Amino acid sequence: MRTGKDLELVGLTKRYGDAVAVAGIDHVFSNGSYVCLLGPSGCGKSTTLRMIAGHESVSDGSVVLDGKDISRLPPAKRGTAMMFQSYALFPHLSVRDNVSFSLRMKGEAKEVRHKAADEMLELVDMSHLADRMPDQLSGGQQQRVALARALVTRPRVLLLDEPLSALDPFLRIRVRAELKRLQRELGITFIHVTHGQDEALALADEIVVMNNAVIEQAGPARDVFSAPRTEFVARFMGxxxxxxxxxxxxxxxxxxxxxxxxxxxxxxxxxxxxxxxxxxxxxxxxxxxxxxxxxxxxxxxxxxxxxxxxxxxxxxxxxxxxxxxx
Known part of the structure; x- marks a missing residue:
């Protein structure tokens, strides 16, 4: 059921000169759902994610959250948070200070931001490594720190850009289970970009398949797999x-x-x-x-x-x- 708390894309378009990266897509992401944007390289999925986050300008259309057009707001004012593929941890800051960095930029007192960071680190089972530096962590541990940093602002929508691509296959399976657990515990909307069909099927309440800058098919994971609408979806889902x-x-x-x-x-x-x-x-x-x-x-x-x-x-x-x- 659609609510005022949903995230909605209305005619969302991104052009680079004459090239169209995202072509007027309309979609409603149900509040509290885990959604995977799935498609081949160059289909427009990451550009769509960056427009939602505010890291890419919108050429036409709008991004609506809680009934409010957030398309022209800066990233920090949108109620969204993004976890980048590279994790982008600050090498000179401890784990705790990395997680609390955005709160520091907002002027929060040290004790307030450290308390919030410690809560997030406990959530991702990283409390025991709060004083470590990023180069003392494994790839999976860095991924958890990046996740805690994205969550510390208590976003309405968490955006994840290929978050598991740097992990080995065994760790990827473990971490995706943790992502699903966190999403259920927090009850917020996760929008996760991936080109991995298995990853999308394992995680998503809804899969949105993109191709050539448009949405080719969207629906529950089982429906998209079992009842592909087009030849592209059938072949791409495998x-x-x-x-x-x-x-x-x-x-x-x-x-x-x-x-x-x-x-x-x-x-x-x-x-x-x-x-x-x-x-x-x-x-x-x-x-x-x-x-x-x-x-x-x-x-x-x-x-x-x-x-x-x-x-x-x-x-x-x-x-x-x-x-x-x-």
């Missing part, structure tokens, strides 16, 4: 095959694409690649000039393994085909 049936493009989930030995029911195909993925095996096969992906449970695959060059049959339940917009 895990789908795109087929043309009676002249109409259709999406078919790879885990609904069945693999059988040659001579069984289905359509003739030839295996082109096999990739073991732990709990499943990704088998790509060429059929009638198209390559299709079948995700096969590992036990089923190794009961009857296939190799590149081997003839197989591909089949699926016609009811699993999802019609796409042309």
């Amino acid at each position: 895990g789908h095959n795109v087929l043309t049936v009676d002249g109409t493009p259709c999406a078919l989930r790879a885990d609904h694409t069945l693999l059988a030995p040659a001579g069984a029911g289905g359509r003739d195909a030839v295996v082109t690649s096999v990739e073991y993925q732990g709990d499943r095996v990704a088998v790509t096969a060429r059929m009638e000039g198209e390559e299709l992906l079948a995700l096969v449970p590992d036990a089923a695959f190794f009961a009857d393994p296939k190799s590149p060059g081997e003839a197989v049959r591909l089949s699926w339940d016609e009811g699993r085909l999802h019609r796409l917009q042309a």
Whole structure:
């Protein structure tokens, strides 16, 4: 349900000369939700985030928060806070002083800003390292400090620009769970830019897929994955095959694409690649000039393994085909 506390983009546009980076997008971010802006490089997602934050000017349209147009306000007056991809910690300041820096700029007394910083450091489990310098921290610890610094002003909306990109895969999974926990505990809106489909699916209440400066599709994470609206979304989200049936493009989930030995029911195909993925095996096969992906449970695959060059049959339940917009 839409409330006056939502963040709304109204015809939001950014131009650089003749180039349009964001083309008149309209969207409402529900208050207290975790939203991922997802899309390939150059699609406009980071520019959109920076316009919300006030770090990029708006060419046309507006950013509305709590029913108020904040498009022309400086970043510190918007009720938003941004966590940058680089973390941008001050190397000469301790962890505590990094977190409290924005309060220092507002003229808060030392004891007030340190109390607020300590509360945020406790929230991100970094209290024991409050007196350390940034170069004494791991990448994951620096990420937590940057998060605490963004949260110390108690923003209405937290903006995160590729916050996990510098972390190794194992730590990335841990930190994204912490981000989701924090968002739920704080109850504020998180808008998180990423190009990682797995990251978006794991975190988002809503996924907003951008392409060529516009929003291609937005909705609950499960809906965007299971019911892509366009061929671009189906291919970008991954895990789908795109087929043309009676002249109409259709999406078919790879885990609904069945693999059988040659001579069984289905359509003739030839295996082109096999990739073991732990709990499943990704088998790509060429059929009638198209390559299709079948995700096969590992036990089923190794009961009857296939190799590149081997003839197989591909089949699926016609009811699993999802019609796409042309």
